[in-house]
Amino acid sequence: MEPILPSVLYGFSVSLHPQNLAACFVGVFIGTLIGVLPGIGPVATMSILFPVTYAMSPTASIIMMAGIYYGAMYGGSTTSILANIPGEAASVVTCLDGYQMARQGLAGPALGIAAFGSFIGGTASVLGIMLLGPPLASVALRFGPPEIFGLLVLGFTMVTYLAGASKLKAVAMALLGLFLGTVGLDPLTATPRFTYGSITLMDGLGLVPIIMGLFGITEVLLNVERGVRQEVFKAQIKGLLPTRQQWKESAAPIARGSFLGFFLGILPGIGAIIPTFLSYALEKRISRHPERFGAGAIEGVAAPESANNAATGGSMIPLLTLGIPPNVVMAVLLGAFLVHGIQPGPLLIKEHPEIFWGVITSMYVGNVMLLVLNLPLIGLWVQLLKIPYGVLFPLILLFCIIGVYTVSTNVWDVIVMLAFGGLGYLMKKFEYEPMPLVLAFVLGRLAEESIRQSLLLSRGSVTIFLVHPIAAGFLGAALLVVLLPLVVPRLRTALQMAGALGGT
Amino acid sequence: MTPTRERVAAAVLLLFGLAGAVEAARLTVGELRHPGPGFFPFWLAVALSLVSLVLLALPPRRIPATAPAPATPEPPHRARAAATLLAGVAYAFALEPLGFLATTFLFLAVLFGAAQPQRWVVSVALSVTTAVLTYVVFKIWLAVQLPSGPWGF
Numbered sequence: 213m214e215p216i217l218p219s220v221l222y223g224f225s226v227s228l229h230p231q232n233l234a235a236c237f238v239g240v241f242i243g244t245l246i247g248v249l250p251g252i253g254p255v256a257t258m259s260i261l262f263p264v265t266y267a268m269s270p271t272a273s274i275i276m277m278a279g280i281y282y283g284a285m286y287g288g289s290t291t292s293i294l295a296n297i298p299g300e301a302a303s304v305v306t307c308l309d310g311y312q313m314a315r316q317g318l319a320g321p322a323l324g325i326a327a328f329g330s331f332i333g334g335t336a337s338v339l340g341i342m343l344l345g346p347p348l349a350s351v352a353l354r355f356g357p358p359e360i361f362g363l364l365v366l367g368f369t370m371v372t373y374l375a376g377a378s379k380l381k382a383v384a385m386a387l388l389g390l391f392l393g394t395v396g397l398d399p400l401t402a403t404p405r406f407t408y409g410s411i412t413l414m415d416g417l418g419l420v421p422i423i424m425g426l427f428g429i430t431e432v433l434l435n436v437e438r439g440v441r442q443e444v445f446k447a448q449i450k451g452l453l454p455t456r457q458q459w460k461e462s463a464a465p466i467a468r469g470s471f472l473g474f475f476l477g478i479l480p481g482i483g484a485i486i487p488t489f490l491s492y493a494l495e496k497r498i499s500r501h502p503e504r505f506g507a508g509a510i511e512g513v514a515a516p517e518s519a520n521n522a523a524t525g526g527s528m529i530p531l532l533t534l535g536i537p538p539n540v541v542m543a544v545l546l547g548a549f550l551v552h553g554i555q556p557g558p559l560l561i562k563e564h565p566e567i568f569w570g571v572i573t574s575m576y577v578g579n580v581m582l583l584v585l586n587l588p589l590i591g592l593w594v595q596l597l598k599i600p601y602g603v604l605f606p607l608i609l610l611f612c613i614i615g616v617y618t619v620s621t622n623v624w625d626v627i628v629m630l631a632f633g634g635l636g637y638l639m640k641k642f643e644y645e646p647m648p649l650v651l652a653f654v655l656g657r658l659a660e661e662s663i664r665q666s667l668l669l670s671r672g673s674v675t676i677f678l679v680h681p682i683a684a685g686f687l688g689a690a691l692l693v694v695l696l697p698l699v700v701p702r703l704r705t706a707l708q709m710a711g712a713l714g715g716t
Numbered sequence: 717m718t719p720t721r722e723r724v725a726a727a728v729l730l731l732f733g734l735a736g737a738v739e740a741a742r743l744t745v746g747e748l749r750h751p752g753p754g755f756f757p758f759w760l761a762v763a764l765s766l767v768s769l770v771l772l773a774l775p776p777r778r779i780p781a782t783a784p785a786p787a788t789p790e791p792p793h794r795a796r797a798a799a800t801l802l803a804g805v806a807y808a809f810a811l812e813p814l815g816f817l818a819t820t821f822l823f824l825a826v827l828f829g830a831a832q833p834q835r836w837v838v839s840v841a842l843s844v845t846t847a848v849l850t851y852v853v854f855k856i857w858l859a860v861q862l863p864s865g866p867w868g869f
Contacts, residue, residue: 263860380771384729387764391736391757398753405743405753429804437797602831606824607846609800613807614850618860626808634801642725660756672749 216342223569227577232272232570239276240578243283244586248291248593252608253301254284256428258544260611262420262551263618270552271567275574277548281541282334282524282575285484286582289326289517290593293319297597302484302520305492309505309512316508324452325510326517327586329466333518334579336470337477337525341532341572344478345561349533352558357665358676362686364659367480367536369690372648382648385639389649392417393656400664412624419547421616421629422653426646427540428612429633432605434640452587454510462514465495473519477526480651483539484523488516525575531556532568536655540647543654551619723772730768736761796830803827815865816855821847 226232246257258277265273288303293310306326313322355363372382395406396416407413454462472494473487495515496505505512528545530538535557537543549556554564561568616629636646652659670676678684740761743754803826810819824843829836851869854860 263854264858267858380767380774384764384767384771387760387767388729388732391760391764394757394760401753403743403753405757406739429801433797433800436800437793600831603828603842605800606827606831609804609827610820610824610846610850613804614854614860614862617808617811618854618862621861623808623812626811627805630801630804630808633804637797637801642721644725664751664755667748667751672747674748 216346219346219565219569220342220573222565223573224577226271226566226570227275227574231269232275232574233577235268235272235276236279236574236578237581239279240283240286240582240585243280243285244287244290244582244589244593245596246280247284247287247289247303248596249599249604252604253427253431254281255423255540255544256431256608256612257284258541258548259420259424259428260608260615262548262615265548265551270549270554270564271570273548273552274545274567274571275578277545278528278571278575279578281545282330282521282578283582285517285520285524286327286330286586287593288520289330289513290323290586290590291597293322293326293513294594295597302488302523303517304485305488305516306513308492309507309509312506312508313510313513318508318510320452321454321458321510322513323590324454324587325458325462325514327452327583328454329462329469329514329518330521331579331583332466333470333473333520333522334525334582335576336518337474337522338572338576338579340474340522341525341529341575345529345533345568345572348529349558349561352534355558355682356680357662357669358680358683359686360658361662361666362677362680362683362690363534363536364655364662366686366690366693367538367655368648368652369693370480371651373693378643381644385644385646386648386652389652390656390659392422392649393653394660399657399661410624412622412628417628417653418616418619418625419543419550419654420619421625422632423540423544423547423650424612424616425629425632425634426636426639426650428608429630430636430640430646432608432612433633433637435601436605452590458510461510465491465511465515466518468494469515469518470522473522474526476519477523478529478538480530480536480538483527483541484520487519487523491515491519521579528572528575532560532571533558535560536658537651540650543650546654726768726771730765730772733761733763733765733768737765799830800827812863813865815867815869816862817847817851817869818865818867820850 227236242257242261243254246252246254258280261276261280265276268276285302289306289310291297292303292306293314296307296311310322310326313319368386372379372386393416395413397403397414398405404414469487469491472491473484476487476490477484492505492512492515495509495511496502499505499509499511501509524541527538527542530536531542531546535546535555537546546556554560554567612629613626616625617623619625639646639649666676667674676683677687737758740754740758743757744752745754745758746752803823807819807823810822814822821843824846825840828839828842832839851862855862
């Protein structure tokens with residue numbers, strides 16, 4: 213194994229370059245901003261900013277995009293604590309004890325420990341990527357079509373298994389996503405498929421319009437229908453720095469939350485939401501005073517906030533080393549790579565070390581920025597919560613449209629986005645999850661190529677997936693994911709809980 | 717979630733799956749030894765049809781009692797969601813004939829106005845400011861390609 217220190221130092225030389233530093237700052241700032249605002253999440257924001265990244269270097273674009281993601285995790289906690297409104301789904305748990313702490317006059321320490329916990333969790337996950345990323349990439353380098361197919365099957369299985377209440381609906385959505393991914397030219401023979409003479413469809417349905425439709429537009433439609441109201445807790449915020457006693461109570465939960473978040477974040481389909489629930493449940497389980505949870509326990513803020521930030525780092529691993537996004541946010545990040553003509557995967561470290569190490573170290577830089585930025589600016593974020601949604605949603609809609617239009621200067625892409633916005637709205641109403649659809653859509657091309665190339669290699673024998681040990685291992689693991697919960701009932705309930713909670 | 721609603725959704729998926737299979741079959745499906753362009757979509761559409769068929773036939777799942785009741789104090793405004801989507805479609809089609817600035821202004825004025833009907837002066841002022849600001853930022857500063865209308869902006 214190569215020594216890691218020189219690479220890390222090289223990474224810092226990239227991430228501390230003024231242009232990249234500025235990109236990082238803009239990313240975490242915008243991330244915190246939209247993290248605070250309910251009704252707009254990191255997925256929509258990252259998609260909206262797609263066109264802006266054209267003018268930037270690939271490294272700066274990815275640094276900014278990643279900053280939006282983990283910045284949103286910081287921002288989401290602020291509104292959870294002060295207003296009992298989770299700015300992000302990953303901060304739902306923080307409401308439970310954070311808001312109670314605020315009501316008891318402990319808003320300061322709650323915000324403080326959330327920020328420090330996020331910082332520690334984020335930092336731990338960056339260290340984790342540095343240690344695990346390169347060896348994983350070198351293993352993945354030896355993957356051929358059968359191994360990739362096996363890995364994808366494992367990924368799809370986990371995504372559909374964790375997507376929501378109904379597994380069957382999730383499978384249907386994954387199949388639909390894969391099918392939609394086949395629109396356009398056949399990757400192997402360049403035969404047009406399902407294009408019906410449309411030039412727009414020749415390139416296939418765009419990833420950006422689909423993601424922005426299903427996440428940005430759908431979110432707007434649902435909020436417009438519901439009517440979002442904001443109430444802000446009008447307490448004095450003082451004493452942001454936690455006391456020695458509060459640190460003592462939070463230290464172990466932060467460590468456990470970071471660990472849990474990072475490793476769960478690596479797995480496909482998990483994202484940043486499920487780790488927060490699991491780490492909260494874990495702390496409550498092992499606490500000597502579980503009755504304090506829900507009534508303002510500082511551990512109930514520290515653990516999940518560390519977990520969601522650590523998970524953002526963990527989820528970068530499959531994307532950067534295997535080229536496979538484990539969740540929707542990473543799918544958008546993959547889109548940002550592809551826009552610049554870079555395919556993330558096992559070759560990324562060798563071919564674009566500046567991106568790999570630059571982005572990873574920038575996450576550390578960004579976490580420092582967030583800590584410095586967030587604590588003094590909390591007053592400003594609270595003011596932001598007072599913007600009425602009636603003003604906000606036309607702007608979100610406008611930015612979505614401009615964003616999609618500028619990717620291709622094609623009005624039909626806007627229509628595709630709006631159509632998927634309408635579809636996403638209906639899916640929500642009929643309780644179908646968008647996540648399996650999007651991930652399947654993103655990975656569809658890779659899945660098709662790997663299965664067809666495998667079959668060509670083996671001259672039509674499906675046993676190729678079983679005689680290649682790594683491919684067989686992945687398929688076996690996928691089978692375990694399906695079978696194990698049937699055999700172990702307790703695991704089943706845990707997964708069902710996680711699935712129900714994660715399906716937001 | 718009523719059983720009928722569940723079935724309607726499953727039926728729509730089934731129709732899509734069947735149509736997809738028929739259309740994919742018109743491409744070369746090929747065989748395992750030599751899969752053609754239609755191979756992957758065809759079998760996907762078949763699988764989707766089968767899954768939808770199961771969803772259609774299955775007795776509707778009972779929602780567990782632990783699920784939190786939807787906390788909507790008032791009935792949802794479906795019409796508002798539909799109107800918002802329509803406004804977006806109208807924007808897309810007006811963008812190239814009318815140009816970015818005019819379309820954006822009209823779009824924002826309508827949506828701001830609908831959100832706060834009693835304060836139309838504020839809505840118009842806000843729309844003008846936002847439209848001009850986005851024009852300056854995207855078209856002039858970021859040099860993004862946005863269409864101009866017959867009046868040159």
